[in-house]
Amino acid sequence: MSDTDLGQLSHRPQEHSVPRFAGISTFARLPHTRSLKGVDVAIFGAPFDGGTSFRPGARFGPQAIRQASRLLRAYNYALNVRPFDDLSVIDYGDLQVVPSDIEDTYTLLESEAGVLYANDLFPIAMGGDHSVILPLLRACAAKHGPVSLVQFDAHIDTWENLFGKRYNHSTSIKRAIEEGLIDPRRSIQVGIRATQPFPDDLDRTRGLGLTIVTTEELFARGIPDVTAEILRLVGPKVYLTFDIDFVDPAFAPGTGTPEVGGPGSREVLALLRGLKMLPLVGADVVEVAPAYDQSEITAMLAANVILEIVSLLAWQRRHPPR
DSSP: OOHHHHHHHTTSOOOSSSOTTSSOOOGGGOOBOOOOTTOSEEEEEEOOOTTOSSOOOGGGHHHHHHHHGGGOOSOBTTTTBOHHHHSOEEEEEEOOOOTTOHHHHHHHHHHHHHHHHHTTOEEEEEESSGGGHHHHHHHHHHHHOSBEEEEEOSSOOOOSOBTTBSOSTTTHHHHHHHTTOBOGGGOEEEEEOOOOSSTTHHHHHHHTTOEEEEHHHHHHHOHHHHHHHHHHHOOSSEEEEEEGGGSOTTTOOOBSSOOSSOOOHHHHHHHHHTTTTOOEEEEEEEOBOGGGOSTTHHHHHHHHHHHHHHHHHHHHHHSOOO
16 A cells, blocks of 8 residues: 555544444544644643642543543534544644643643644644643644633633642633733633632632633523624634533533533533634643543543534534635
């Protein structure tokens, strides 16, 4: 077989050639490669949980998501796309981390993610805890400048410090604003519902420029109204971060800081599918901690979220803005 033939085959998942439960686990059975030639989307792991504040274990998130993604099929009927036909998608493997050192990990993640952005492709990270978003946003902003952030999350992640430390999953969005990585006035947090340590936490976060839609507001207003607000608010380049604890722990128990009273899996799909016109430049799905999962339902949901993001990109390729 020629190199050309290999290239044509290399970025397609295995379908019907082997059972889905067989073979090495890559995301959606896509090929694992570090070659970026001809690649549109690179899915990769950021297996670090040294920034978590409650239950550890998100370092095993990428591994669990890959395993659960074996169930995924190639056609998304809701968007009428076969994303792996329209886009060249790979599993890039896991980026390098230092389990005992968050700042060294940040340096490594920023550098390796920067390679993906420099090659003009779309990176999707599998966390890891939410602290990994900071180096990923640094790499994104180095390519695109300050971006809009669309954050699906139960938590604001805008504390000044935690146990006297500036870098962890509770401070990552505050640091991103301070470093000029995101434009807070064109960014939005959806699904906030966690109890707060201080009465002014939400107002303080709004004071940073961020728009907040609490879970109660999301349910009261409805998904179409909230997705319309997101599309009106954001700028021309958007980074989407999806913390799995956005979802109610009845549907996603496998996470480090679960918060009751959240949306279910159906609402997640409706929200993402309502954002077909979102001008995405990067994304992550974080905080999957498989040690607390039940029957892989959290990892399975995370895998589907990633597939929906890739499907949005495929839909946008078929429907370019006029």
